[in-house]
Amino acid sequence: MLVIGLISGTSVDGIDAALVDISGTDTDLQVKFLAGDTYPYPTKLKEKILAICAGEALSMPQLADLDDAIALVFAQAAQHLQINHPSVELIGSHGQTVYHRPPQRRGEGFADILGYSLQLGRGAVIAELTKIPTISNFRAGDIAAKGHGAPLVPRIDAYLLSHPHESRCVQNIGGIGNVAYLPSRSHPHWLEKVRGWDTGPGNSLLDLAVQYLTNGTQTYDGDGNWAASGTPCHALVEKWLSEDYFQLPPPKSTGRELFGWEYLQNCLVDTNALNLNAADTLATLTELTVASIVHSYEAFLPQLPERVLLCGGGSRNLYLKRRLQELLAPIPVQTTDEVGLSANFKEAIAFAILAYWRMLNLPGNLPQATGATQQVLLGDVHLPM
Structure with a gap:
């Protein structure tokens, strides 16, 4: 059909x-x-x-x-x-x-x-x-x-992207991030072991920050190049990760109602207090997206996956992808394109x-x-x- x-x-x-x-x-x-x-x-x-x-x-x-x-x-x-x-x-x-x-x-x-x-x-x-x-x-x-x-996509991910012998996380990075954990199909009752939830912000805070920092002349950070030119403040990322949502066990979902304009304004109060420039601010917000994904895996998965497959607009953010690979090493971080399913x-x-x-x-x-x-x-x- x-x-x-x-x-x-x-x-x-x-x-x-x-x-x-x-x-x-x-x-x-x-x-x-x-x-x-x-x-x-x-x-x-x-x-x-x-x-x-x-x-x-x-x-x-x-x-x-x-x-x-x-x-x-x-x-x-x-x-x-x-x-x-x-x-x-x-x-x-x-x-x-x-x-x-x-x-x-x-x-x-x-x-x-x-x-x-x-x-x-x-x-x-x-x-x-x-x-x-x-x-x-x-x-x-x-x-x-x-x-x-x-999230509604984990059932589809299970049938299209699970592997006979390898556990995987399919990480969508849209405005909000969400994950599907796929155990290998060799496990008995493997479908019952599939899990999924919203990990937190994806591109939402990054896009809002770019619009704010450029007075609306830009809407996103192409390839993450602006953020890549800055240095993330890890102390701020740790502070932001204390947000209740990140500690809440799955199943869970979120949206712009939490990780939207008001949340960004609170983040900007923190970055301004430390006199972070625009590049450092974007690098720190990007690090929050990456760190929230890694924290979610470490806190709520039965075990870390053997491979991570990215999709959504955030999969094109090369700096974000590189930071995720660095924090999850030696787990390979690829896109779903590389296993035959369009990431875009x-x-x-x-x-x-x-x-x-x-x-x-x-x-x-x-x-x-x-x-x-x-x-x-x-x-x-x-x-x-």
Whole structure:
């Protein structure tokens, strides 16, 4: 089946679209990547999304307009990607996350508070504009089962990237970092031993810092070159790692609600107090992302992996990758490209697969990663009229 996967992550860089040919079910899943591209948001739309993620209030009519505007650009991305390719049979659209609240376990005598996660870009609108069946709202089913609704990719990583004899960590570095721990398939009941959680900030603080330090003239640190010219302050990194989230055991999830503008401002108070220049500030924030990943592995994995595979935008940050390799040595740190799966479009590919599984009535979540009480079908089905 030819399927398009669509996602815009917490970095709001643009819409990643992947066209894949999928066959099999789950244990015999086969995926062939045919095409991929990233479609930037119109400037005003991106600014509006970022403002809302930072806490800007909006009315219900404004919310409806934004939902439709995001759906329109998602539909246009799907339409553009399928030009010169055979007819696509299905779209899986993650949409744009604008708010994420993890569930709260309140203990005996108190009712738990369900999580909540809002992705804009209505699947029904995408289906009607493209005339292609569309699956969206993937996180709601897991959240209803008392899960975090995130991360949803570990089940896919398990079937596509696990190894017969080698344990691996698949580390996505988007706006937020998340990991899937994959034991070797030689272990009995290996799928039950797969774990996953959000490790903390990925690119979110780095991109915000670059925008702040350049008065908005730059949006990211290309290849990590600016950070590489500085010197990280390890004492500050240790201080920042005392944040409660880093000590919280999995399953856990986070977002810009924690690691966003307000968090950055607190970090900048610390860097200014030590008179760190811009390069040293970026190097220190980059070190926080790297150190939070390493801390997460050392604190919560049953054992360190034998290989780490990076994906997402942060995998292109050469300085970040080098620092991660240095801290994890002698464990090799590569990208998923090096084992045959596009690092740039892996998340979009994942939501194509989740849509495919939904049409086959196969569960998409992994309860030990999301905290859900059971495996559930993920996504709402929207058929064009």
